[in-house]
Amino acid sequence: MPTYTAQALVLHRRSLGEHDRILTLFTKEHGKISAVAKGSQRTTSRLVGATEPFTHVRLLLATARSLDIITQCEIVNAYPALRTDIERLSRAAYICDLLDAFSHPHDASSSEAVFELTCAALFLLTQPSAWLDSIIYAYDIRLLEILGYAPALEYCAHCGEPLQEPPFGFSPAAGGALCARCRHTSLDVFPLPADTLIALQTLRTAPPEALLHYLPPKTVVSSIERALRSFIRFRAERPLHTVEFLDSLRIARN
Numbered sequence: 001m002p003t004y005t006a007q008a009l010v011l012h013r014r015s016l017g018e019h020d021r022i023l024t025l026f027t028k029e030h031g032k033i034s035a036v037a038k039g040s041q042r043t044t045s046r047l048v049g050a051t052e053p054f055t056h057v058r059l060l061l062a063t064a065r066s067l068d069i070i071t072q073c074e075i076v077n078a079y080p081a082l083r084t085d086i087e088r089l090s091r092a093a094y095i096c097d098l099l100d101a102f103s104h105p106h107d108a109s110s111s112e113a114v115f116e117l118t119c120a121a122l123f124l125l126t127q128p129s130a131w132l133d134s135i136i137y138a139y140d141i142r143l144l145e146i147l148g149y150a151p152a153l154e155y156c157a158h159c160g161e162p163l164q165e166p167p168f169g170f171s172p173a174a175g176g177a178l179c180a181r182c183r184h185t186s187l188d189v190f191p192l193p194a195d196t197l198i199a200l201q202t203l204r205t206a207p208p209e210a211l212l213h214y215l216p217p218k219t220v221v222s223s224i225e226r227a228l229r230s231f232i233r234f235r236a237e238r239p240l241h242t243v244e245f246l247d248s249l250r251i252a253r254n
Helices: 086-102 111-125 132-147 194-205 218-235 242-253
Strands: 003-016 020-027 031-037 056-062 068-077 168-171 176-178 190-192
Touching (some): 003 031, 003 086, 003 111, 020 086, 020 111, 086 132, 086 242, 111 132, 132 218, 168 218, 190 194, 190 218, 194 218
Parallel strands (some): 031 068
Antiparallel strands (some): 003 020, 003 056, 020 031, 168 176, 168 190
16 A cells, blocks of 8 residues: 655544544645544554644554555654643644634645644643633634635725724624724624724734733633634534533633
């Protein structure tokens, strides 16, 4: 069987019979693929650690008729700091869920940029002083931008004019932020405070080291979340199951 190599992030896994697993992987070279990890449910398998979600691995795969088969595997980064803290773990799981929802099998058109962005976000989540939600919000915006789905944040989604003078609106159906003149043109529009728009613009462009300590006020955070969640819900092809888990953690924390 022909073989090929890939760097990959494990998005999720499911059992295949008693001993094997099917992995959903996002690869740097080929985009999203599925592959079989034979024997990986056995505790003695050398593939056990490599099948954990959000593990960065280097693979040798054999091309098969239906699902390709992992023949060799090296763990590049298991991100252990994410696995001992439920807050970090839940956000890493969300990243994988979002990427899985918005990526299409074997679409390599932007796979390298998406792969690097995702690895960078997972690394930032491991940093001890990080404000985790800023990392997630920035990942939301930047992933959507790479994939061509980004909400309009600098120019009105309806008329294309620069967003300069409030009041602003936000409409998932229209494609993002709306200027004062256009904010009544869409049925799903809701108010977007000026400080929230500024925060969204910052999350889109801030360097990684700035994101670690970027903490908007609580009122702005709730407005950021409303805008991004509504936009992602409108654009995604399926519900994001990890959102409910994040909400339950937030309720328990408060």
